[in-house]
Amino acid sequence: MSENRKGFDILHDGSVNKSTGFTNKERDALGLRGLLPHAVSTQELQEKRMLASMRRKAYDIERYIFLSTLQDRNEKLFYQMVINNIEEIMPLIYTPTVGQACKEFSHIFRHSKGFYITPEDKGNIRNILDNWPEKDIRAIVVTDGQRILGLGDLGANGMGIPIGKLALYSACAGILPHQCLPVMLDVGTNNEEILNDILYLGYPHKRIEGDDYFELVEEFVMAVQDKYPRALIQFEDFLTPNAYALLNKYKERVLCFNDDIQGTAAVTLSGVYASTRITKKKFSDLKIMFLGAGSAATGIADLMVAAFEAEGLSNKEAREKLWFVDLNGLVVNGRTDLMPHNLPYAHDHESLNFLDAIDSIQPDVLIGATGAPGTFTKEVIEKMSAINERPVIFALSNPTSRAECTAEQAYEWSKGKAVFTSGSPFDPVDYHGQLFRPGQGNNAYIFPGIGLGAICCNASTINDPMFLTAARTLADLVEEEDIAHGTLYPPLNEIRNASLEIAVAVAEKAYEMGLARDERPQDLKKVIADYMYDPSY
Structure with missing residues (x-):
């Protein structure tokens, strides 16, 4: 000081x-x-005072505002509270409450926490980055606000996502808060309701598209390479075609990843790995069906192909284990409405609706990434239960209101057979005396550890083997007691330890593959643990 x-x-x-x-x-x-x-x-006494104040609030959005203000006022106390009360506070600073916070962002704005870039800044982005006070940024989360959770185009209101993600980077993996930078590529919005809102704080125009859009992103990415050469860029909540275009353009050029595609893939793959300890099936024997064929679902499938290949399957054999159903039915060859990322998963098969596809394909695992609530109906769960002794059901859409089914529905409709995981938290369910604790397939189990490992070894890029390593490491951290209650992930209160283990494994993989730019320390785990932010006074 x-x-x-x-x-x-x-x-x-x-x-x-x-x-x-x-x-x-x-x-x-x-x-x-x-x-x-x-x-x-004492900090402990302050924490008790703040927790009591927070709990007196009537609504979660008020608790979100309270916590945001505390973060501005006393950063160390904020993070100490989050770490010590992660199960209670994570849903308040991220999903599901962050969805409402984004929708109301311009109405509840108190204090600027991030960096905004608009089309008016084209040609000047590197210069305006100098306005940010910190000189050593290691983690950047950037969005353009076009596909926020399952809520759609929220424009600059989507800034709540990078702010929330970076809070989790610091709380869950110890990335130093001053080394984090939330960025909004405010390229406009096509949401008429937002454009007509007199309180809207964003660039009040229709979205720029095509070359203008990609040129602005390119200028931003290159400005970061010049200003913050060690920084990791995490792309977040981009519309599927842009998400894939940007990931494919930059993943081998700069240190970056897309959390919706790759983070979701790794945390889901980890859950599927862990589910085999309940179902007693070999991972390489699984057939997996996806409802939804956007960036999240195909990202999961792409990583699963790599996972199947690691088990000895050919690329063709791996893809034949992965099936998709979208709004127009089973994804099959001959359909003319498929996106490029869907084509590798279009199989030779008759066109079927969702229920008939389950009957025909007989999947072991059903993964929902639709953003459409209630799409895993009673009939769907009953069909999965008829063909599987322990059907594995992943209802991943966020926030909670968008989940394909609830935990209680999954257990009730399957008569207690389902192995259930969701993207947002659900309370434990008592089904006829058996207590199920549904796991939360939250990307917070993966992206902070991936980022920590990449940052601490100064990785040049992040690749699929690193995400596979993260998924396997996380799955191995699930204890038998968790498995006994149908939980496929470690307890949230162990997340900092999980992030450390993932970071060490990811950094080791980077060194092994020649992607680490820093010299390997003798005690890698100690170096990473020593870096991690400790918010105690």
């Missing part, structure tokens, strides 16, 4: 402020005498 900063300058800087946590000695040294109440509070 700089000696020339005194009094209110200290109290108004959330990165250093401890409020009533400053000791008497610190108060004397920093010119804080008279500016704080007499009592010196």
Whole structure:
């Protein structure tokens, strides 16, 4: 803490402020005498006070605003609270509450937390990056707001997503908060309701498209390489065609990944790995069906191809185990409405609707990534239960209101047979005396650890073997007690340890593949653990 900063300058800087946590000695040294109440509070006592205040709020969106304000005011206390109460607070700072926060972003705006780029900044992005005060950025989460969760085009209101993701980077993996940068590529919105909102804070025009769009993204990515050469770029909530176009353009050029495609893929693959401990089936024997054929679903399938190949299957054999159903039915050869990323999964088969496809294909695992609530109907779950002793059901759409089915529905309709996982949290379910704890296939289990590992070894790129390593490492952390309750992921309160283990495994893979630019330390795990942010006073 700089000696020339005194009094209110200290109290108004959330990165250093401890409020009533400053000791008497610190108060004397920093010119804080008279500016704080007499009592010196421990961080534990402050946390109790803040938790009580948060819990008094009537609605989750009010709790979100409260936590956001605390983050601005006392960063260390905020992160200590999140880490110590992760199961309660993660749904408030990320899914599902972040969905509502994004929809209302311009209405609840209090304090700017990130960096905004509009088409008016074209040709000047590298210069305006100098306006950001931090010189050593390691993690950037960027969105253009076009496909926020299952909510669609929210324009600049989507900034809530990068802010929330980076809070999880710091809480779940210890990325230093000042090394994180949320970015909104505010290229307009086609959402008329938002454009007509007088309180809307974003670029009030229709979205730019085509060359204009990709040129702006290119300028941003190259500006980052110049300004922050060690930074990881995480692409988040882009519309499927753009998500794939940008990932394919940059994944071998810069340190980046797309969380919706690759992060979702790794956390889902990890859950499928873990499910085999319940179903007693070999992973290489599984047939997997997807409802939904967007970037999340095909991203999962692409990584699963690599996973099947690692088990000894050919590429053709791997793809034949993966089937898709979209709005127009089973994805088969001969359809003229398929996107390029769907074509590798179009099989020679008659066209069928969803229910008939289940009958015909007889999948072991059903994965929903539709954004359409209620699409796993009673009949769907009953069909899966008729062909599987333990049907594996992944209802991944976020937020909770968009889930393909609820945990209670899955267990009730399957008569307790389902192995259920969702993208957003569901409470435990007591089914006729048997307690199920549905796992949450939350990307927070994967992306913070991937990012931590890549950052700590200064990786040049991130590839599929690194995501496979992360998925296997996470699956191996699931304890037998979790499996006994139908849970396919470790407890959330173990997430920092999970992130550390994933980071070490990912960094090891980067060194093995020649992708790490820093020299390998003798004790890699200690170096990564020592880097991780500790918010305690």
